[in-house]
Amino acid sequence: MLIKRPKGTQDILPSVVNKWKAVEETVSQAAEQFGFREIRTPVFEETGLYVRSVGDTSDVVTKEMYTVSSKGDDTFTLRPEGTAGVIRAMLENGIMNEGFPRKVYYIIPCYRHEKPQAGRYREFRQFGVEMAGSASPYADAEIILLAATVLDGCGLENVELHLNSIGCPECREKYRSALREYFEPHKDELCPTCNERLGKNPMRLLDCKSPICKEIAKDAPIITDYLCDGCREHFEKLRKILDGYEIKYILDPKIVRGLDYYTRTVFEFISNGIGAQGTVCGGGRYDGLISELGGQPTPALGFGMGLERLILTMESEGCEFPPAKTPDLYIAPMGERAQEKAALLCDAVRRAGYAAEFDIIGRGLKPQMRYADKIKAKFVCVLGDNELDSGEAKLKNMRTGDEKAFKLEEFIGEFHNLLIEELFGTGLGDALADSIGDLPANTVPPETNGRN
RNA sequence: GUGGGUAUAGCGUAGUUGGUUAACGCGUCAGAUUGUGGUUCUGAAGACCGUCGGUUCGAGUCCGACUAUCCACCCCA
Numbered sequence: 001m002l003i004k005r006p007k008g009t010q011d012i013l014p015s016v017v018n019k020w021k022a023v024e025e026t027v028s029q030a031a032e033q034f035g036f037r038e039i040r041t042p043v044f045e046e047t048g049l050y051v052r053s054v055g056d057t058s059d060v061v062t063k064e065m066y067t068v069s070s071k072g073d074d075t076f077t078l079r080p081e082g083t084a085g086v087i088r089a090m091l092e093n094g095i096m097n098e099g100f101p102r103k104v105y106y107i108i109p110c111y112r113h114e115k116p117q118a119g120r121y122r123e124f125r126q127f128g129v130e131m132a133g134s135a136s137p138y139a140d141a142e143i144i145l146l147a148a149t150v151l152d153g154c155g156l157e158n159v160e161l162h163l164n165s166i167g168c169p170e171c172r173e174k175y176r177s178a179l180r181e182y183f184e185p186h187k188d189e190l191c192p193t194c195n196e197r198l199g200k201n202p203m204r205l206l207d208c209k210s211p212i213c214k215e216i217a218k219d220a221p222i223i224t225d226y227l228c229d230g231c232r233e234h235f236e237k238l239r240k241i242l243d244g245y246e247i248k249y250i251l252d253p254k255i256v257r258g259l260d261y262y263t264r265t266v267f268e269f270i271s272n273g274i275g276a277q278g279t280v281c282g283g284g285r286y287d288g289l290i291s292e293l294g295g296q297p298t299p300a301l302g303f304g305m306g307l308e309r310l311i312l313t314m315e316s317e318g319c320e321f322p323p324a325k326t327p328d329l330y331i332a333p334m335g336e337r338a339q340e341k342a343a344l345l346c347d348a349v350r351r352a353g354y355a356a357e358f359d360i361i362g363r364g365l366k367p368q369m370r371y372a373d374k375i376k377a378k379f380v381c382v383l384g385d386n387e388l389d390s391g392e393a394k395l396k397n398m399r400t401g402d403e404k405a406f407k408l409e410e411f412i413g414e415f416h417n418l419l420i421e422e423l424f425g426t427g428l429g430d431a432l433a434d435s436i437g438d439l440p441a442n443t444v445p446p447e448t449n450g451r452n
Numbered sequence: 453g454u455g456g457g458u459a460u461a462g463c464g465u466a467g468u469u470g471g472u473u474a475a476c477g478c479g480u481c482a483g484a485u486u487g488u489g490g491u492u493c494u495g496a497a498g499a500c501c502g503u504c505g506g507u508u509c510g511a512g513u514c515c516g517a518c519u520a521u522c523c524a525c526c527c528c529a
Contacts, residue, residue, distance in 0.1 A: 004520080059527050063453085081529085110529075115453080118523065126529055193526075210525095259528090268529095279529060306529030334487065365487055373489040384487060398489070 008114070008122025010308075018324040019311055024107055026153045027127045027305070031105035034146045036129050039104040041085040043111075044068075047077040053084035053289055055260025057200070064112040078111035081259065082128040083286070083302055084293070090132065091295045100133025100298075107307070118275035119309050127310075130302035132290065137238040139301060140265045140285060141245065147269060147281050147303055148247055154310060155319040159280060162252035162268045163242075165235040166203075167227045169263070169288070175226040176202055186216045207254045222253045231264055238265060261286040265301065271309070273316035280313055281305040328419055330377035331358035332368040334384040342383050345411060352412050354419070372398065378422060379415065397422055 005011060012020060028038065047067050054061050066078040079085050086104060090096055107127050114120060129146060131139055144161070151159050166172060179202040187195060191210040198205065206217050227235065242249060255266050266284035283303020291297040314321070329349055333342035342358040349356040357375070359368050365382065372380045380396045387393040387408065394403045395418055406414035 007520085064527080112528080114527070115525095116522085117525095120528075124529060128529090276524065277528070282529060304529055309529060332488080366489080367482085369489040371489085377489095380488080382488065386487080396488075401489090403488095 006122070008116035008120075010121060010123075014324075019314075019321045020307070022321050023154065023307055023310060023314075024127075027107065027150050027307075028105065030146060030150045030153055031127075031129055034103070034142065034149075036103040036105040036131075036146075039086055039089060039106050041082075041089045041106070041108075042079075043109065044076045044078050045085050045088065047075045049084050049088055049293075050077055050080060052292060053087070053259075053261055054081065058260055060112060060259065064114055066111050066113055079108070080112045081110055082106055082108055082126055082304055083130060083259075083261070083289070086128070086130050087132075087290060087293055087295075087300070090130075091290070091293060096132060096290075096295060096298065101139065102132045103129070105129040117277060119277035119306070119312055121308060125307040126304045127307055128302060128304040130300065132298050132300040135287070135299035137234050137241060137265075139299075140234075140238045141241040143283065143301055143303060144242065144267060145245055145247065147283070147305065150305065151269060151280070151310075154314055156271070156313055156317055158273065158317060159269045159271050159313065161247065161249040162255050162270055163239075163249040164223065164252050164255040164266050165227060165231060165264050166223055166256065166262060166266055166284075167231040167264060171226050171228045171231050172203075172223075175221070175223050178221045178226060179203065179205065182220050183216070189216060203256045206256060224251075224253065234264055261289040261292070263287045267303075269305075271313040271316070274309060274312040277309065279306070280309045325355065326376035326378065327357050328354040328377070329356040329379045329381065329415060330368075330372035330375065331356065332365060332372065332380055332382045333359055334365055334382070337385070337388060338383040341388060345381075345383075345408075348412060349415065352416070354415070379418065381411075 031038075047065070050065065051061055056062070060080050065080055067075050068077075069075045086106060090102060090104070095102055105128065107125065109123055109125050111123055113122060116122060127150070129143065131143060144163075148161065167175065180198060183190065183198055183202060183205060187198065189212055190198065190205070191208065191213055194205050194208050194210070194213050203223075205213065206220065208214065208217065224232070224235065239249075249267075252268075255268055262284045264285040264287065267282070268279045269281040270278045271280050272278055281303055283301070285299070285301040287299045288297075290300055329346075331342040331346050333339040339359065339362075346356045346358040357377070359371075363371070369380065377398055380398055381393055382396070383393060391408050392405055393408055393411075394405050395415060396403045397418065399422065404414070404418060
């Protein structure tokens with residue numbers, strides 16, 4: 001009986017790794033362009049970190065954490081999200097003292113014990129950014145603009161930005177009471193879950209999907225009418241800045257983040273092509289979090305972007321991914337003597353900076369050619385007794401079928417020239433000219449090419 | 453945690469009102485006169501039909517339970 005992967009996890013197989021690499025590349029390039037630097041923190045943290053930051057009543061903390069007790073009394077939790085650990089690391093290492101604004105990004109796996117569904121996994125990968133030290137709406141705009149830049153860089157066109165402000169704790173309390181007042185008369189009509197939520201967290205009533213609750217919620221008071229002067233001005237300024245960038249957004253009073261630490265600006269980028277779990281990116285401001293975790297009160301904000309949802313959206317929109325790299329050369333030896341030579345030749349070619357393979361199964365020529373074709377090798381060199389005896393072999397261009405003879409001792413130089421020619425011929429050369437041009441055009445023969 | 457769908461070779465599928473050796477495509481491997489790929493042709497390997505139990509002379513096919521998986525609620529990335 002084979003052991004199977006844990007529920008809600010996925011194997012990212014070689015055939016799709018190119019998609020992940022492309023996305024990771026796009027994402028980190030954009031982040032660095034905006035002045036964010038990468039940070040890497042542990043996959044597990046003390047459980048208390050998440051209880052304090054994410055909130056002890058949130059779903060994530062109450063029912064979705066993977067928590068283990070270690071040998072001592074400590075309990076640890078596999079990170080369910082990125083912000084808490086990153087803020088912890090910044091505080092612990094004094095990074096906050098290096099001057100504001102501090103801007104970091106990360107690409108990390110996260111873990112939540114949820115029931116898997118389309119776009120929802122128990123292990124999922126997230127691209128996240130955090131910015132600390134600015135209370136300005138320009139900071140909010142930077143974060144949103146970065147997310148928009150990333151999505152744009154991935155080629156997405158149909159992802160909507162939903163924007164809201166949930167105010168500071170003071171305006172939120174006022175708003176909560178207003179909601180309770182509004183819903184109280186309809187108490188008996190609400191669905192059971194909403195009825196419960198009325199007391200605990202009335203803001204959750206707003207995005208209930210039950211038609212009855214939806215109908216009742218239609219005329220409910222709106223948070224933005226209850227913002228204090230400071231919060232309202234902040235939100236208005238942010239909207240003005242976004243307008244200046246020509247970033248389209250939908251004012252959505254229903255955006256209510258489930259993590260307790262959010263204040264003021266909250267936003268989601270939502271795709272409608274990937275099923276019910278369409279939030280590709282979610283984030284906002286969390287001005288109270290850093291002091292909650294023991295630091296000096298510092299305004300901060302950030303977002304998390306689900307990478308498998310991002311890829312799903314790209315697939316649903318028909319985005320192209322760059323193809324995986326293919327070998328430059330396959331060497332097809334025939335017989336033991338040739339295989340020995342092929343091994344050395346292959347090694348020399350690799351040390352010259354190319355991707356090369358040779359037969360290590362001992363197959364006949366025909367299967368080797370099929371294999372070379374399958375792995376999309378750009379060139380093939382057949383090595384048999386004839387070549388070894390004469391010291392002369394041929395390089396075959398697999399795209400054109402052309403063959404060119406060369407002396408074995410000049411192999412690397414010849415191969416380099418042919419490869420350049422081929423790449424320019426297919427139009428790839430222009431892009432690659434710089435990097436490849438630097439590679440050695442004429443290396444010493446493999447026999448005398450000792451390793452350091 | 454609550455619903456609903458699905459379960460046949462590595463992958464994608466067919467399997468007639470229950471009836472003998474479970475079929476096909478892709479993939480894999482090997483051949484098609486001397487040492488050259490993609491196309492074509494031929495052949496081979498590969499499935500205890502998710503698991504357990506029931507109905508029946510007989511179950512891939514009907515029934516039940518369990519498990520897995522997918523989708524939805526919930527929640528979120």
